[in-house]
Amino acid sequence: MGHFKEILPDASSLIQSLRNIGYSFETAVSDIIDNSITANAENIDIFFQNDNQNIKFGILDDGKGMNEKELINAMKPGSFNPLDFRNEKDLGRFGLGLKTASFSQCKKLTVISKQGNNIFAAEWDLDYVLATNRWEIKILDKTEIDNTFGIEKLKNHYSGTLVIWDKIDRITENSNYKFNYYFNEQIKNLGKHLELVYHRFLDGRETKPPLKITLQSNKLKSFDPFMRKYMATQELPTEEIILNGEKIIIKPFIIPHYSKLSKEDYEYYAGAGGYSRNQGFYVYRNKRLLISGTWFRIIPQKDFYKLARIQIDLPNSLDHLWNIDIKKSTSSPPPSVRERLKKIIEKISGASKKVYTARGHKSFSLAQPVWFREAKNGEIFYRINREHILLQKFIKTLNNEQINEFIDILSLIEENIPKEIIYNDMTDTPKNIKNGEMDDAFLEKKVIELLKAGIIGKNDYKTLSETEPFNKYTKSWEEFLKGI
Incomplete structure (x- = not known):
């Protein structure tokens, strides 16, 4: 009759595999913050020390903290069955986040938790696991705890948890060139990521009091992708x-x-x-x-x-x-x-x-636009309005050969509109796109020239108000024409 045999995973191999699940720096930090929120934290402090490219990174909360048994369980990979019942406010699922998120960025994870006067600490050191091939964590004594990075911050809280990343080798991987610039960019991107991911906790609309997250002493603010503070939303x-x-x-x-x-x-x-x-x-x-x-x-x-x-x-x-x-x-x-x-x-x-x-219809409803949009056989063309009064004034000064040459120039412009550039700019930065400035004095000068050329008369103020660029005139064309 067959029998069962327990097969334990190889510690050094599996723990290296856990490092490569695919966390980014931002998603790894977020996974730690999820645990803080689940622990009812109201304040989360993220801080770091960059000592000649030797980075120590801390995430501190003022949540309910853990006793020694709870801490050891939290340090165990797979500490929670995803099929088990969870509190409806729990942000975790697999019981892996603390470990896999941390291992993805560093080789030494220390977790210190405080409840009243009781402080407990445990540590994963992947170099130790690799050397011994044993699933062993270190329980820190009081002296080791007191010498840990950021411990004074934790001691200021009645309860809470401090997560420390040391031997960090992934945040700045392959970045010896311009190390500090790259690291600062990572921190900047982290701030933006957290402001979006936790915006509903930060803005206080649904959580009272609002969650407070500081990144190296800078308070993060909510980034609401739905822009609900605007009346136009x-x-x-x-x-x-x-x-x-x-x-x-x-x-x-x-x-x-x-x-x-x-x-x-x-x-x-x-x-x-x-x-x-x-x-x-x-x-x-x-x-x-x-x-x-x-x-x-x-x-x-x-x-x-x-x-x-x-x-x-x-x-x-x-x-x-x-x-x-x-x-x-x-x-x-x-x-x-x-x-x-x-x-x-x-x-x-x-x-x-x-x-x-909704915006922009005005220019196409004008009697005299500079440009026309023409749709034909499923294709769209943009044509310069050859009947525009300013073009007509100019054409009257040309002989037949010059007129043909001028029409060729207009066709050249129409056939070479920089569509891709305009599309990209309208998509990304439409606020930066500006038309040329034509002030009232310039427009008045052009109208006088049109009058002298016989293109318009003194009663054509309605035509001017429906013609680009004269429709941008800030005064009254009727009063101007009567006053000449």
Whole structure:
């Protein structure tokens, strides 16, 4: 009769594999912060020391802390079964985050936890594991605890937990060139990442008191991708999906057209990659952002949808159906939910397109625009208006040969519009695109020339108000023409 034999994983091999799950620096830090929030922390302090490229990194919270048994369990890989029941506010799932996130960035992880006058500390040293091939952590004594980086900060709290990364070899990997510049960029990107991922905790809309996170003594502020502080933001009706008896809440938003924002605010809220790349669904679990700026391949990203952003709130009981990974950075909705999301997109696409295209109609409704848009056989062309009064005035000064040459020049301009450059600028930085300045004095001078050339008469003030660039005149053409 057969029998069972226990096979323990090779410690040095497996722990090296755990280092390569795929965390970025930002997602690794976020996983530690999730534990702090689950521990009811109100203040999280992130701090570091860069001593001649020898970096020590600390994450401190004022949560409920752990006793020795809880701490040792927290240091055990796979300390929590993802199938077990969890508190609905728990941001973890696999019982791996503390270890895998930390190992992805450093070779020495120290965790110190305080409850009242009791302080406990444990340490993983991957160099020790590699040398001994044993699953052993070190329990620190009082002297070792007192000499640990950042310990005085923890002692200022009644309770809390301090996570320390030492022997860091991944944050600055392959960056000996301009080391400090690269490291500072990593810290800067970390701040932006945390301001987005935890924006609903930081802004105090839903959590009282709001969570406070400081990064090297700088307080982080909420980055709300839905721009709810602006009157021009449209919050569309909330919808609900019931899946396995659990409720998924969906809130669509149409963020403001760039014309409604200052240049500074427009650039700030563009975020990494600009507005086009940040359109789509924002998936949250217990108010913590998991996935941002995706349509889950339900529809392609298009400029007409660039102002549409949809908040999806999931309970943690549906993690397995949404395929949320250990890093909490990838996810995909189940088929039944995809169909509902597709219908929601169809509902809001009209509103997004309307806001996106609402600006700019005036120039195409003019009787005398400088440019015409022409659509033919599914293709779009932009043509210079050869009947424009300023062009007509100029053409009258030319002989037949010069007129033909001038028409060729206009055709050259039309056929060589820098479409790609204009498209990229309109997508990324439309606030920076400016027309040439034509003040009232310049426009008045041109009108007098048109009068002298017989192109317009003194009663043609309505024509001027419907003709570019004279429609930008800040005074009254009727009064000006009567006053000549």
